[in-house]
Amino acid sequence: MDIHQAKIQYVSRPGILDLAWGHPRPGLLPVEQWLDAAGGALRSHGWQALTYGAAAGPRPLVEWLTGHLAEAADGGTRTSEIFVSNGASHGLALAAELLVKPGDVVLVDSPTYHLAFGTLRDRGAELVGVPADAEGMDVAATAELIGRLARGGRRVPMLYLVPTFANPTGRCLPRQRRVELVELAARTALTIVEDDTYRELAYEGAAPPSLWSLGERGTVVRLGTFAKTVAPGLRLGWINADAAFVRRLTGLGYITSGGGVNHTTALSMAAFGASGAYLSHVADLRRHYAAQRDALLAGLRESAPDLRVSTPDGGWFLWAELPPPLTAGELAPAAEANGVAFVPGSRFFADGTGGRSHLRLSFSMLAADDLAEAAARLGRAVAQCSPS
Amino acid sequence: MDIHQAKIQYVSRPGILDLAWGHPRPGLLPVEQWLDAAGGALRSHGWQALTYGAAAGPRPLVEWLTGHLAEAADGGTRTSEIFVSNGASHGLALAAELLVKPGDVVLVDSPTYHLAFGTLRDRGAELVGVPADAEGMDVAATAELIGRLARGGRRVPMLYLVPTFANPTGRCLPRQRRVELVELAARTALTIVEDDTYRELAYEGAAPPSLWSLGERGTVVRLGTFAKTVAPGLRLGWINADAAFVRRLTGLGYITSGGGVNHTTALSMAAFGASGAYLSHVADLRRHYAAQRDALLAGLRESAPDLRVSTPDGGWFLWAELPPPLTAGELAPAAEANGVAFVPGSRFFADGTGGRSHLRLSFSMLAADDLAEAAARLGRAVAQCSPS
Numbered sequence: 001m002d003i004h005q006a007k008i009q010y011v012s013r014p015g016i017l018d019l020a021w022g023h024p025r026p027g028l029l030p031v032e033q034w035l036d037a038a039g040g041a042l043r044s045h046g047w048q049a050l051t052y053g054a055a056a057g058p059r060p061l062v063e064w065l066t067g068h069l070a071e072a073a074d075g076g077t078r079t080s081e082i083f084v085s086n087g088a089s090h091g092l093a094l095a096a097e098l099l100v101k102p103g104d105v106v107l108v109d110s111p112t113y114h115l116a117f118g119t120l121r122d123r124g125a126e127l128v129g130v131p132a133d134a135e136g137m138d139v140a141a142t143a144e145l146i147g148r149l150a151r152g153g154r155r156v157p158m159l160y161l162v163p164t165f166a167n168p169t170g171r172c173l174p175r176q177r178r179v180e181l182v183e184l185a186a187r188t189a190l191t192i193v194e195d196d197t198y199r200e201l202a203y204e205g206a207a208p209p210s211l212w213s214l215g216e217r218g219t220v221v222r223l224g225t226f227a228k229t230v231a232p233g234l235r236l237g238w239i240n241a242d243a244a245f246v247r248r249l250t251g252l253g254y255i256t257s258g259g260g261v262n263h264t265t266a267l268s269m270a271a272f273g274a275s276g277a278y279l280s281h282v283a284d285l286r287r288h289y290a291a292q293r294d295a296l297l298a299g300l301r302e303s304a305p306d307l308r309v310s311t312p313d314g315g316w317f318l319w320a321e322l323p324p325p326l327t328a329g330e331l332a333p334a335a336e337a338n339g340v341a342f343v344p345g346s347r348f349f350a351d352g353t354g355g356r357s358h359l360r361l362s363f364s365m366l367a368a369d370d371l372a373e374a375a376a377r378l379g380r381a382v383a384q385c386s387p388s
Numbered sequence: 389m390d391i392h393q394a395k396i397q398y399v400s401r402p403g404i405l406d407l408a409w410g411h412p413r414p415g416l417l418p419v420e421q422w423l424d425a426a427g428g429a430l431r432s433h434g435w436q437a438l439t440y441g442a443a444a445g446p447r448p449l450v451e452w453l454t455g456h457l458a459e460a461a462d463g464g465t466r467t468s469e470i471f472v473s474n475g476a477s478h479g480l481a482l483a484a485e486l487l488v489k490p491g492d493v494v495l496v497d498s499p500t501y502h503l504a505f506g507t508l509r510d511r512g513a514e515l516v517g518v519p520a521d522a523e524g525m526d527v528a529a530t531a532e533l534i535g536r537l538a539r540g541g542r543r544v545p546m547l548y549l550v551p552t553f554a555n556p557t558g559r560c561l562p563r564q565r566r567v568e569l570v571e572l573a574a575r576t577a578l579t580i581v582e583d584d585t586y587r588e589l590a591y592e593g594a595a596p597p598s599l600w601s602l603g604e605r606g607t608v609v610r611l612g613t614f615a616k617t618v619a620p621g622l623r624l625g626w627i628n629a630d631a632a633f634v635r636r637l638t639g640l641g642y643i644t645s646g647g648g649v650n651h652t653t654a655l656s657m658a659a660f661g662a663s664g665a666y667l668s669h670v671a672d673l674r675r676h677y678a679a680q681r682d683a684l685l686a687g688l689r690e691s692a693p694d695l696r697v698s699t700p701d702g703g704w705f706l707w708a709e710l711p712p713p714l715t716a717g718e719l720a721p722a723a724e725a726n727g728v729a730f731v732p733g734s735r736f737f738a739d740g741t742g743g744r745s746h747l748r749l750s751f752s753m754l755a756a757d758d759l760a761e762a763a764a765r766l767g768r769a770v771a772q773c774s775p776s
Contacts, residue, residue: 010440026435034438035430042423047414050422050619052398086474089646097510102490118641122485231438233651253506258477263621265653 010365017374018341019296019361022167022316027367028288029231030281037272045267053263055250057084057238060270065224065238068273073206074199075213080243083250084266087237088197088225092116092160095193095221095239096123098248099158105149109137109161111168111348111355113195116160127350130159136173137161139180146188158191164207165198168348168360169319170312172208182215194222198315200229200282203290207314217242226269228316228364229282234265289316295368296361299375304382309361316364319345326385327356334384340377398753405762406729407684407749410555410704415755416676417619418669425660433655441651443638445472445626448658453612453626456661461594462587463601468631471638472654475625476585476613480504480548483581483609483627484511486636487546493537497525497549499556499736499743501583504548515738518547524561525549527568534576546579552595553586556736556748557707558700560596570603582610586703588617588670591678595702605630614657616704616752617670624650624657677704683756684749687763692770697749704752707733714773715744722772728765 010021042049045060056062062082069077085091100106102124108116110129120127128149131141142159149156163173163181173181185192194211212222225237239249249255260266272278296318300309308321320342322331328344335341345358361378363371398409430437433448444450450470457465473479488494490512496504498517505515516537519529530547537544551561561569573580582599600610613625627637637643648654660666684706688697694711710719716732723729733746749766751759 023440026439029435029438031430031434031438035427038426039423042419042426046419047417050417050419050621051414052411052620086649087646089642090649092645093642115641115645118639118644120641122641227646231652232440232647233438233655235646235648235650235652251506253503253508253510254477254481256506257480257503258475258615258623259620260623261474261478262623262650264619264623267621 015339016336016341017339017366017370017377019363019366019374019378020341020343021365022362023365024228024232025288025292025365025367028285030277033277033281034231034268034272037275037277038268040271040275041264041267044271049264049267052258053260053266055255055259056246057082057260058263058266058270061266061273064270064273068278074210077212077240078243081240081246083239083241083246084260084262085223085237085239086235086261087227087232088195088223089115089119090235090261091223091225091237091239092193092195093119093122094249094252095223096120096125096158097252098245099191099193100125101155101157104155104157107142107145107156107159107190108350109166110350111345112160113162113167114343114347116195117350120160129350129354136163136166136171136177137181139177139184143184146190156188156190158193159185160193160195162195162197163211164196165201165312165315167198167315168317168343168345170310170315170317171319172313175208178209178211178214182211182219185219186216192220194220196222197225197228201286201289201316202314203286203293204313212240218245221245229285230269230272230278234262234269236262236265236269289364292363292366292368292371293318296363296371296375299372300378303376303379306382306386307378316362318361318363320359320361322357322359322382323386324357326382328359329356331359331381331385334381335378338377338381340374340381342378403727404724404729405727405754405758405765407751407754407762407766408729408731409753410750411753412616412620413676413680413753413755416673418665421665421669422619422656422660425663425665426656428659428663429652429655432659437652437655440646441648441654443643443647444634445470445648446651446654446658449654449661452658452661456666462598465600465628466631469628469634471627471629471634472648472650473611473625473627474623474649475615475620476583476611477503477507478623478649479611479613479625479627480507480581480583481510482637482640483611484508484513484546485640486633487579487581488513489543489545492543492545495530495533495544495547495578496738497554498738499733499746500548501550501555502731502735504583505738508548517738517742524551524554524559524565525569527565527572531572534578544578546581547573548581548583550583550585551599552584553589553700553703554705555586555703556705556731556733558698558703558705559707560701563596566597566599566602570599570607573607574604580608582608584610585613585616587612589674589677589704590702591674591681592701600628606633609633617673618657618660618666622650622653622657624653677752680751680754680756680759681706684751684759684763687760688766691764691767694770694774695766704750706749706751708747708749710745710747710770711774712745714770716747717744719747719769719773722769723766726765726769728762728769730766
């Protein structure tokens with residue numbers, strides 16, 4: 001395929017209701033409000049919105065973010081602890097550039113966001129999945145794993161996970177495990193890279209405290225993004241880290257050369273935040289995505305009763321377990337034939353061996369009616385593949 | 389200093405006319421036109437301008453660029469040979485990520501853009517300046533250098549240079565040397581990374597042919613940017629390379645994860661191009677920056693006759709040689725005391741030993757009157773430092 005064929009990454013396939021893609025629903029992208037914000041930023045900052053920007057990001061966005069994070073009761077983040085990035089994926093690449101050397105072991109949650117694996121392997125890391133159970137990673141067993149690796153002469157500088165409304169499971173790491181995890185990082189050389197992409201999409205009260213807010217400075221690097229709350233195409237996010245780490249980021253050669261990595265867009269986001277558009281838009285998103293979650297859950301309950309499905313309190317994903325002995329690989333052709341698609345669970349395990357009986361089902365991209373129909377199709381596919 | 393103190397990278401110092409910064413003149417940044425383009429893109433593409441974008445960049449910009457490069461008689465670039473980047477600095481970081489391993493030798497022009505050095509050293513490269521004379525790099529001597537390095541067991545995968553309206557010298561590598569250079573790359577493992585940042589700012593007829601247009605596919609990676617022609621804060625540029633290299637770029641983990649690195653802004657640039665705003669704006673820039681070049685040259689001729697100054701046909705920089713035995717380091721305090729600043733020439737040499745009697749003087753940021761006054765101040769400083 002010509003890599004430029006698609007204007008956008010997602011190519012809709014005729015006849016398929018696609019639960020595979022973690023993309024926003026088109027109607028929820030704030031086209032008019034973003035145009036207002038961009039206009040406001042250019043009018044109020046004039047040429048300063050278009051010239052080189054400060055390496056860590058423009059002051060107006062850094063200040064708005066600092067205030068927003070404080071209001072969200074998410075630890076006392078200081079302005080010196082923010083680096084404006086090109087989104088969470090870019091933040092992960094930058095964090096790995098500073099933390100990981102070729103040959104290092106990087107620990108990853110089991111399961112976790114599969115497209116992080118490529119970024120980490122680009123650094124020459126060997127990925128090892130941490131021990132986990134139905135509530136998330138097992139911290140004590142992970143501590144033992146780190147000890148074994150260290151005794152084998154391996155450096156283990158980094159752990160990557162999405163502890164809040166996780167991709168792919170939708171679940172949150174319990175608070176007690178969060179505390180144990182930051183304590184583990186404080187007593188080892190491990191830096192936790194907390195991908196906090198879904199925090200704002202909380203549908204049942206507040207999200208749990210971030211690892212960033214619980215940990216000692218220097219133990220956690222948090223990745224934030226506006227991809228899910230505003231728009232992915234902006235490529236705008238941020239890194240929270242201790243001030244020394246932020247200084248290392250601004251000292252990278254290409255940052256020193258080009259300045260702030262998304263200056264003009266960052267100033268537009270500051271205007272979007274300062275006007276109140278951000279808060280009202282995110283409140284809308286919570287309502288809409290919660291309704292989409294409920295539509296898919298209700299549809300699955302009715303049409304695919306044999307699936308065991310999580311009920312996440314936030315984020316974009318359901319994690320579904322097939323009735324034994326059915327595997328996702330066996331289900332895929334039947335799903336395709338019925339006009340529905342998903343991501344097989346094994347993709348989210350670093351070694352590809354776990355999750356064979358699991359599916360990731362995204363409820364972000366489709367409207368409620370389509371989600372109900374997708375659930376019906378999935379139910380038919382499961383029924384066709386199950387022993388009668 | 390608080391790294392967020394400045395809203396923009398450049399901090400003006402009271403009383404100093406600064407010839408050090410390669411930044412655009414504020415009045416030449418197209419605030420209103422950019423707002424029109426951004427509005428046009430959001431209105432015509434709607435939500436598709438805000439969602440994830442194709443990894444190599446959105447089709448509208450890739451197609452406009454392909455057509456623009458063809459009109460500029462700059463080789464037959466195909467759409468599959470374009471990767472939309474976050475600017476030339478980001479392009480260099482990506483190219484180095486694919487080409488360079490820790491411990492490799494990367495050749496750099498003598499002199500060349502100093503802030504490229506950090507990006508290359510971040511990859512663990514050892515930088516070696518190529519032999520050069522007043523016309524630019526000496527290709528035959530460089531071939532010998534590569535041979536010596538190879539015999540010493542060193543990998544030499546990459547050469548970095550700015551062959552057209554160079555930073556810092558303003559000069560263009562002569563055509564014959566361009567041909568020799570791409571032939572050298574074709575018969576060795578060397579990939580030329582051609583930083584073509586200043587090509588469009590040609591004040592005396594067309595720029596010379598790019599190395600990209602002269603070389604066989606696979607020998608040259610060209611870095612383009614909209615930083616000088618439109619606005620640096622956009623962080624938007626492109627890489628020209630053979631299609632296989634572009635596929636390697638789109639296959640990087642963080643690109644696969646986030647999609648096009650500046651999707652929304654890229655679609656705005658496509659609108660800026662398609663409307664004709666780009667061509668008319670660049671025509672304006674050529675006129676203005678040529679006049680600024682002439683103002684600084686005339687001022688120096690009058691006020692600093694002892695300086696030997698290049699007369700560049702394009703770009704943003706003059707390269708000035710001090711009367712012996714004066715060095716840039718000796719001149720700096722006197723220049724500061726007289727209220728003028730420059731970048732010392734030694735910064736542009738990888739080993740820091742060349743260029744001690746040279747200054748880089750940027751005529752991009754100040755208006756003609758200020759440039760004339762800056763020349764007068766520099767002349768006073770030189771006179772104060774020279775033996776009477």
